[in-house]
Amino acid sequence: MRIGTCVSKKGKISSGFLRVSYKSKSTKLPIKIIRGDENGKTAFISAGIHGDELNGIKIVSTFFKKVDPSLITGTLIIVPILNPIGFHYGERRVRYDDKDLNRCFGKDKNSFSYKLAQTFMDSVVSQSDFGLDFHDSNKNYILLPHTRIFDKEYKEVDELSRIFGTEIVMKRKFKQGFLASESMKLHKTPVLTVEIGGGMSVSSKYLNEGIRGLNSVLAHKGMLDAEVLLPEKQFILSDRLGYKSPIEGILTINRRLGNVVERNENLAEVYSPIRENSSIIRAKNPGILFSIKANSHIKANERALSLLHFKKQKDEIIPTEAKVILNQATSTIHIYTTGIFNKAMDLMKSHSKDFFEALLNE
Template identity: 30%
Template sequence: MPRASFGIGTVRIRAGSMREVGLPITRLVTGADVSLPVRVVHGRQDGPTVWINAAIHGDEVVGVEVVRRVLARLSPKTFNGTLIAVPIVNVLGFMAGERYLPDRRDLNRSFPGSARGSLAGRIAHLMMTEVVAKCEVGIDMHTGADRRTNLPQIRADLDDPRTRKLAEAFGAPVMYHAKLRDGSLRSAARDRGATVLLYEGGEAWRFDEWAIEAGVLGVRRVLAALGMIDAPEGEPPQESLVCRQSGWVRAPGTGILQLDAALGQRVETGDRLGGLSDSFGKRVRLIRADRPGIVIGRTQAPLVNRGDALVHIGEVPGDTPGMTAGEGDFVINA
């Protein structure tokens, strides 16, 4: 018996086909309509229903390219299950070149939203009812915030067996056991019973190829682990490091930053990470690691003030003392 069609918005997609749908969000003062762009891959064979999304923050473009490349390699004729892809959730922020919505609300603190709420609440509600509610697994893609870059990493509830299995399948250099944040898509979707992975990689407004490629491979590995596609070709990924605690090394003073720490670098307490100088190049302060672990994020800002976050170090339980950068690590000179 043929597989049933899939409904989203006001349309239905027949099995073995792919279709783009625009879910209405709002109308601009010019009279133009704004919609949530969605592409549905409805496979010919039965399988899970999964969503992938990017650009909940309008400046996070890495995930947009990840979604594009993942979709480009899928065929609904050979696909098992259904994939709902939302490359740009914060459409208005993305078009304006802004992280947040026009009213300065953070969309990722507005879930599950409300059909009669603010613009952020209505977008969140639309995402929850038309996408999340139809799915059992989701991958939410992000990058570092303004002038910060992140090592490719999965943030998830690693104490949940199914979530951890899919995080391991993704194969990012680091898996971080991250607490849920009220108002986030991950928290709201988890309350609805979905298994959610949050991918972090790269910098805002940058097409960092290493972060894009890690994201594409990771998403394809998860789809393969769910039986939706064949496993990607090539060498299997190295086992992900597990982090449960982390902290930022902050600027000990104000100055021009020369940062030597690379993403993926292993550090020990007291290791030199860089330094601060004045406008004539005179060294004013050194920056040192305050804990052992792996560099999972760093600032890209050249000028910093006392207390600014500089290097994000993830602690790795049972790590080998004295291990240096490059010994089997994913080291990126961002």
């Protein structure tokens, strides 16, 4: 296989670049191809479509630096950064034409970002059986790790999300121009979107979670000699509830990502240094802190955080609107029981009577 200047060699990791040029502008995408000794599936792993999403870029880079090619079956194409221009400036978009690259796939239009998207689609996606595309929340927010699937059923994407093994899976609309949508439409290549962390800050905990998911998917697909490790439960959600700041000011968040919160709990304070007043943001219902603003300056009506709310179903507490998947150990699947939700559920069970009453009164 050859992509740009990168030529695969059996049992080796090869390096090279794929050049993309449009009029006077150009960029080079770094490419790695890991070719196993045995033939098998071809998959791509990419990150950095948005230049300010560093966790994905770091996960993908750490993976190819650590992986032993003798454990690989088939061919892995690795593109750690799809938007080097955005990365250079620390921003989401491609500065050459001010486009969001993840809205430019599958569109026959003239401009640098469309050309970049089309080059990636033709050179990488078209020859892959499946792909994993890593994102994070962007420079402004930090998110709990989750994968994204479509609101319509796409079996192969749903399967990738289950095996990647985040406790949270979010549904979203199948939109034109997304890498994951257009790969499916144009080449029938399922692509899983992974979201981990954010705030232009790399977390080692999330890094490990990303590598674990990557290993599980590749092991499941018969491409890597590794364990498939899944949580006991996975929750498929369609939404979270955002909480906005009523005033402009300095934001102090009192809880951490993944913390369980009670109804009316004080989640954050916004202080206006000009009016010398404060506003408190309280939980409308019990839930788990799902995303937080990464820096402390906040405008009026800007989102400060979001919560996954809960409801009581039989004897279980599950997130509102969630579908629960129970995973069981098999000869190839191992189960871990130390996730955020298990901790949260334990904490809730030890919580006050009020907590349950709040759920029942909804």
